[in-house]
Amino acid sequence: xxxxxxxxxxxxxxxxxxxxxxxxxxxxxxxxxxxxxxxxxxxxxxxxxxxxxxxxxxxxxxxxxxxxxxxxxxxxxxxxxxxxxxxxxxxxxxxxxxxxxxxxxxxxxxxxxxxxxxxxxxxxxxxxxxxxxxxxxxxxxxxxxxxxxxxxxxxxxxxxxxxxxxxxxxxxxxxxxxxxxxxxxxxxxxxxxxxxxxxxxxxxxxxxxxxxxxxxxxxxxxxxxxxxxxxxxxxxxxxxxxxxxxxxxxxxxxxxxxxxxxxxxxxxxxxxxxxxxxxxxxxxxxxxxxxxxxxxxxxxxxxxxxxxxxxxxxxxxxxxxxxxxxxxxxxxxxxxxxxxxxxxxxxxxxxxxxxxxxxxxxxxxxxxxxxxxxxxxxxxxxxxxxxxxxxxxxxxxxxxxxxxxxxxxxxxxxxxxxxxxxxxxxxxxxxxxxxxxxxxxxxxxxxxxxxxxxxxxxxxxxxxxxxxxxxxxxxxxxxxxxxxxxxxxxxxxxxxxxxxxxxxxxxxxxxxxxxxxxxxxxxxxxxxxxxxxxxxxxxxxxxxxxxxxxxxxxxxx
Numbered sequence: 001x002x003x004x005x006x007x008x009x010x011x012x013x014x015x016x017x018x019x020x021x022x023x024x025x026x027x028x029x030x031x032x033x034x035x036x037x038x039x040x041x042x043x044x045x046x047x048x049x050x051x052x053x054x055x056x057x058x059x060x061x062x063x064x065x066x067x068x069x070x071x072x073x074x075x076x077x078x079x080x081x082x083x084x085x086x087x088x089x090x091x092x093x094x095x096x097x098x099x100x101x102x103x104x105x106x107x108x109x110x111x112x113x114x115x116x117x118x119x120x121x122x123x124x125x126x127x128x129x130x131x132x133x134x135x136x137x138x139x140x141x142x143x144x145x146x147x148x149x150x151x152x153x154x155x156x157x158x159x160x161x162x163x164x165x166x167x168x169x170x171x172x173x174x175x176x177x178x179x180x181x182x183x184x185x186x187x188x189x190x191x192x193x194x195x196x197x198x199x200x201x202x203x204x205x206x207x208x209x210x211x212x213x214x215x216x217x218x219x220x221x222x223x224x225x226x227x228x229x230x231x232x233x234x235x236x237x238x239x240x241x242x243x244x245x246x247x248x249x250x251x252x253x254x255x256x257x258x259x260x261x262x263x264x265x266x267x268x269x270x271x272x273x274x275x276x277x278x279x280x281x282x283x284x285x286x287x288x289x290x291x292x293x294x295x296x297x298x299x300x301x302x303x304x305x306x307x308x309x310x311x312x313x314x315x316x317x318x319x320x321x322x323x324x325x326x327x328x329x330x331x332x333x334x335x336x337x338x339x340x341x342x343x344x345x346x347x348x349x350x351x352x353x354x355x356x357x358x359x360x361x362x363x364x365x366x367x368x369x370x371x372x373x374x375x376x377x378x379x380x381x382x383x384x385x386x387x388x389x390x391x392x393x394x395x396x397x398x399x400x401x402x403x404x405x406x407x408x409x410x411x412x413x414x415x416x417x418x419x420x421x422x423x424x425x426x427x428x429x430x431x432x433x434x435x436x437x438x439x440x441x442x443x444x445x446x447x448x449x450x451x452x453x454x455x456x457x458x459x460x461x462x463x464x465x466x467x468x469x470x471x472x473x474x475x476x477x478x479x480x481x482x483x484x485x486x487x488x489x490x491x492x493x494x495x496x497x498x499x500x501x502x503x504x505x506x507x508x509x510x511x512x513x514x515x516x517x518x519x520x521x522x523x524x525x526x527x528x529x530x531x532x533x534x535x536x537x538x539x540x541x542x543x544x545x546x547x548x549x550x551x552x553x554x555x556x557x
Contacts, residue, residue, distance in 0.1 A: 001202040008199040012056045012078055019063070023328040027066060030073065030094035035087045037063050038073040043097035048166040048175045049073065050102045051092045052159065054111050055080040057196070058219060060329035061298040062105075065156065067327025070163040071104070079198055079301075080220045082110030088118035092127070100128035100172035104158060104179055106151030107135040130176035134158055136188040136309060139216030139225045143247055152219055153261040153298045153309045154186030157321070164323035182317060187247050189240045190307030192217030192224065194265065196300045205303075215239065219263065219300040233270065237277035240308045248310055252286030257293070257321055257333070259309040264299035266306050271295065274306055279338070291321045293333040354419040356412050363417040363456040366552060367424055368408050371401040373548040377541070384537035388524040393537045396432045400440075403431035417456045421448035421463075435522060436538055439471050446470035465492060481520040482531070484542040487511050500553050504546040511535070511543045 005011050016034045020027060030038045043049060053075030054062050063074040073091035075083035092101045101122060103115045112133065119129040134151025141148035162179035170178070192214040195204035205221025208214060213231065216224030231239075241250075250256070260275045262268070275294050282289055290313055298307075311317070322335060375398045382394025407427040411420060421444055429441025446469065450462040468488050477483045479490075487510040491503050519531040522538075 001197050001199075003197070003199060005199055008202075011199045012076065015056065016063075016076065019328075026328055027063075031087060031090040033087075035076045035083060036073065036091040036094070037066055037076065038091060038095045039066055039068070041068075042072045042095040045097045046099050047097050047169060048099045048102055048172050049092060049095040049097060050104055050159070050162055050166055050175070050179075051075070051088065051095065052103075052105050052155075053077070053083045053088055053091065053115070054105055054108065055082060055220075057198075057301045058299055060296070060327075061155065064329030065159045065163075065327060067325065067330060069167045069323055069325030070159050070327055070330060072166075077110075079200065082108065082114050085114045085117040085121070088115050089121050092118060092122055092129075096122070096127055100130070102162065102166070102172060102175050102179060103129060103131040104155070104162060105133065106155055107133045107147075107149060108151070128172055130172055132158065132162070132176055132179040132183055134183050134186075136183065136186040137216075137218070138187050138189055138243060138247060140218065140222070150218055150222070151183075152188050152190065153259055153307050154183065154188045154311070156259060156261075156293070156297045157186055157257060157309065157311050158182040160325060161317055161320040163325060164320040167323065178316070178320065182311065185248075185317075186309055186311045187244050188259075188307050188309040189215075189243050190217065190261075190263070190305060191215050191236055191239075192221075192263065192303060192305040193230065194302075194304035195221055196264065196303040198301075213305075217305065219298060219303070221300070221303075233273040234277045237274050237308070238281070240274075241278065241281050244308065244310050248312055250282065250285055250287050250310070250312070253288065255288045255290040255313045255318060256282065257291035257309075257311040257313060257317075258282070258289050259293040259297060259311075259333075260295075261293075261298055261307045261309065262296040263303040263305040263307070264296065265302045265304040268295065271306055274308065278308060289338075290318055291333045291335050293331070295331050297331070354411060354423070355416040356414045357416050358414050359455075360413045361411075361415050361417050361420050361455075364408050364411060364413065364415060364420045366456075366549065367404055367420070369552045370545070370548045371404045371408075373551070374398070374401040374541075374544060377544045381537050381541055381544075384535050384540055388519060388527055388531045388534050389537060390523060392432070392434055393436055393541065396434045396437050397541055400428040400431040400437060403427045416451070417454075418448050418451035421445075421451060421456075435475075436541070439475050442474050443467035443471040461492065461496060464488060468492075475521060477521040480517070482514050482517040482524075482536050482539070483519075483521055484536070484538045486514050486517075486536075487539045487542055499550075500546065501550040504543070504550040507543045507546050511539050514539060 028040050030036045049072040051073045052071050055077045057079040065071050066074050072095040075087040075091045077083040134155040135149035136154025137150040137152045140150040158179050161182045165175045165178040195206045214224040215226040260271050262271050378394040378398040385391050385393035404424050404427050407423050425441045425444030429437045447463040447467040450466045487507045519525050524531050
């Protein structure tokens with residue numbers, strides 16, 4: 001178990017200590033143990049109190065939605081466990097302002113029993129209560145058994161709408177009606193990619209084989225409805241929209257709120273991939289997305305996965321979602337029209353006019369033959385770079401090689417070698433912008449100037465010298481720093497008419513020799529002596545290029 005914790009049994013209370021200290025101006029404990037949390041400005045005379053709660057481990061669910069325009073208080077249990085009756089009661093008692101209490105929480109047995117008992121206690125004291133239970137998880141039970149479904153990310157939209165109604169001074173009956181409307185019309189579907197680990201147990205809540213996913217997994221690790229190989233972001237999202245669309249009216253002109261939620265360990269980039277596909281599908285159907293929420297709204301500690309929630313809107317719900325809301329955790333959604341559309345990218349060759357010589361370019365022909373061969377080294381270069389760098393060199397080489405091939409195909413066969421190298425340099429640098437791509441592009445542009453008025457044949461030494469000098473100038477590296485310069489500069493000492501095959505084997509020898517060195521430039525230099533014994537990925541890429549070039553020229557001979 002790898003967690004930044006102290007003693008597992010102290011986990012929840014110490015988390016709450018941190019929250020109370022960090023957000024003392026907005027949140028306060030209302031019971032001795034700190035397990036009942038309230039807004040610092042509650043109670044409000046004549047305003048409905050909204051109380052939620054449930055197990056810890058789902059931040060920002062429950063206590064994260066205590067704030068203006070949201071909930072008044074929350075009761076917090078142990079990880080994935082219900083709060084106690086007294087904690088729920090205290091949360092409600094300390095925030096009730098004479099207009100009654102709405103209990104709004106998810107459909108889990110322990111929560112229901114304890115909230116109902118707290119409601120009994122309040123009713124005995126003359127405090128009016130109502131209860132609305134979230135049940136938006138469509139794969140946890142069939143539609144005809146909706147009352148058995150789990151409440152997950154759809155609760156966030158219920159908090160938002162009910163909270164806005166309460167903030168406006170609506171009665172308890174009205175606030176409960178709004179919450180129920182949001183719950184009745186919300187639908188959610190999710191996917192799990194990796195389990196959570198409970199601090200007290202130290203064991204995963206479920207297991208998945210490498211490369212598998214579980215559709216419909218619950219936020220406590222409950223079993224889903226389908227387990228199989230991990231699919232693409234678009235394929236997963238298509239599953240979501242197909243199932244959700246079976247229970248909701250998603251027709252032209254219908255406004256909806258969309259919530260794409262991360263379960264704790266999923267990067268935001270992946271959530272935006274899902275939202276992109278949701279937006280495409282809904283736009284194709286003519287469905288208007290009026291409110292957009294993307295982020296971690298309901299999590300399960302470090303579980304990897306995501307969910308999509310859809311809520312068709314009427315004028316009332318639309319206005320309530322647009323009302324102001326604030327808490328230390330709540331992230332407001334976006335609204336309004338989307339005007340941006342991606343435009344096709346121009347080929348690099350379109351950025352410049354090229355000189356045509358009337359003679360086929362040998363350099364263009366070589367690049368068309370060599371660059372496709374570079375893609376076979378993607379995984380090796382990725383793995384080398386992951387050890388001492390950031391792991392992006394494989395995709396830099398592969399995407400750059402593919403882009404150069406497309407650019408070469410777009411050039412006339414008799415483009416000058418100088419223009420061929422300029423286009424190749426720019427295209428490679430732009431395909432997957434990175435340090436390596438920028439330095440390589442700069443070096444190739446400098447080398448291209450040596451070809452002004454001449455062809456590549458017989459100019460290899462000039463090209464290599466110009467390339468190495470520019471890379472050294474821009475990157476600040478010298479021989480001995482364990483960079484690609486260490487496998488290129490010594491080649492200038494070889495015989496002037498040495499064949500490429502000889503240069504490639506010499507470069508390979510230099511590469512092996514440099515493995516024992518310490519990287520002194522770039523991101524790898526931060527690791528110091530730990531890079532000794534690890535191959536420099538940029539140097540390896542340069543050697544691969546020379547060896548592939550030798551193979552191509554050998555094939556031609």
